Amino acid sequence: MAQTTKTKRLLPGFRLTMGFSILYLSLIVLIPLAALAAKSASLPAGMWWETVTAPRILASYKLSLMTSFFAAAANLFIGLLLAWVLVRYRFPGRRIIDGLIDLPFALPTAVAGIALTTIYAPNGWIGRLLAPLGVKIAYSPLGITLALVFIGLPFVVRTVQPVLQDLEADMEEAAVMLGAYRRKIFFRVILPELVPAMLTGFALAFARGIGEYGSVVFISGNMPMKTEIAPLLIITKLEQYEYGQAAAIAVVLLLISFLLLLVINLLQRRAGRRLHAA
Numbered sequence: 001m002a003q004t005t006k007t008k009r010l011l012p013g014f015r016l017t018m019g020f021s022i023l024y025l026s027l028i029v030l031i032p033l034a035a036l037a038a039k040s041a042s043l044p045a046g047m048w049w050e051t052v053t054a055p056r057i058l059a060s061y062k063l064s065l066m067t068s069f070f071a072a073a074a075n076l077f078i079g080l081l082l083a084w085v086l087v088r089y090r091f092p093g094r095r096i097i098d099g100l101i102d103l104p105f106a107l108p109t110a111v112a113g114i115a116l117t118t119i120y121a122p123n124g125w126i127g128r129l130l131a132p133l134g135v136k137i138a139y140s141p142l143g144i145t146l147a148l149v150f151i152g153l154p155f156v157v158r159t160v161q162p163v164l165q166d167l168e169a170d171m172e173e174a175a176v177m178l179g180a181y182r183r184k185i186f187f188r189v190i191l192p193e194l195v196p197a198m199l200t201g202f203a204l205a206f207a208r209g210i211g212e213y214g215s216v217v218f219i220s221g222n223m224p225m226k227t228e229i230a231p232l233l234i235i236t237k238l239e240q241y242e243y244g245q246a247a248a249i250a251v252v253l254l255l256i257s258f259l260l261l262l263v264i265n266l267l268q269r270r271a272g273r274r275l276h277a278a
Contacts, residue, residue, distance in 0.1 A: 033254070036247050036250060036251060036254070037247075037251055039243060039244060039247035040244065040247035040248045040250070040251045042244050042247075043244040043245065043247075043248055047244075047245075048244075048248050051245045051248045051249065052248050052249060052252045055225070056224055056225060056228070056233070057230075057233060057249060059224075059225045059226075059228070060228050060229055060230040060232070060233050061230050061252070061253065061256065063141060063144070063227070063228065063229055063230075064209075064210055064229045064230040064231070064253070065210065065256065065260075066141070067141055067144045067145045067148055067209065067229075068148055068206050068209030068210045068212075069206060070145050071145045071146075071148030071149045071152055071205065071206075071209050072148075072152060072202050072203075072205040072206035072209060073202070074145070074149050075149055075152045075153050075155070075156045075201070075202070075205045076156055076198055076201065076202050076205075078149070078153060078156075079153055079155075079156025079157045079160060079201055079205075080156065080160055080194070080198065082097075082101065082153075082157050083156075083157050083160040083161040083164055084164065086098050086101075086157075086161060087161060087164040087165050088164070101153070101154050101157050101158070102154055102158075104150055104151045104152075104153065104154055105154055108214065109151065109212065109213070109214025109215040110214040110215070110218070112147070112150060112151065112214070112215040113147060113214055113215040113216060113217060113218035113219055114218055116138075116143070116146065116147055116150065116215070116218070116219050117138055117143075117218045117219045120137040120138045120143060120146065120219065121138040121139075122136070122138065124138070137219075138219050138221070139219070139220065139221030139223070139227060140221070140227060141227060143219040143220065143221075143227075144216050144219065144220050144227065144229065146219070147212070147215045147216050147219050147220075148205075148208075148209040148212060148215075148216065150215065151208060151209070151212060151215050152204075152205030152206075152208050152209055153205070155201050155204035155205040155208065156198070156201030156202065156204075156205055157201075158201075159197045159198075159200045159201035159204065160194055160197045160198055160201055162197075163193065163194055163196075163197040164194070167190065167193055196268050199264055199267055199268040200268060202264065203261055203264040203265065203268070206260065206261075206264070207257055207261055210230075210253065210256075210257050211231060211253070211257070212229075212231070213229070213231040213232065213235070216229055216231075216232075217229075217232055220232075230249065230253050231253075233249055234246045234249050234250050234253075237249065
């Protein structure tokens, strides 16, 4: 009986689809990552450690992680606000704004980088207004963060928006009837439901920012030890035919990203468990 019940729960073609999924995952993800690690391991241990701990490399890691984190944090707030407006309000042009959210997905990253540099450079439309105030956006970490906010915003909006749409209004109406204020309803009733989706959006935006190259390389200025990102150093090593060193830098960046995403996923699971327990 137990075996029959277990068989009925399986979808038709389970073995075929599972085999195809494993094959696809191996060809697209696991084998390339294994080849990257193998190429990195071809370096002597001393050279490998010297490569990944060079001051210039460490500065690029710090810049990439710092700007990605702040950009993802900014997108967490901006994305929640945009998702709230698009779901809870009806106004002229709402569908147009909803479509523009996905523009960074379709727009080539190099085009985005050139456009942002043109606008925020010291002689750009906005940059020339901020320059007398001593605010420098282009060719600074602030400019890198701005570019990462641009490319990471859709991840937060598109993960939070469906959850907002599926939220039942009964809980909010019950809270209102019990005399709760709007602020208390948001923080006690709505926000806990959104936390797992917000963490997912944050993780996706953060991961995308760490590996972003096209939209950042133009606005960063690429000044060593100041505005040089880790993906640029990987490209530089490849252009110099130093494939082992490029692989070593990429492996460290991959490990850092994996560990940070693992921590975020654990926090997301914990938040989901608390929500279901409540």
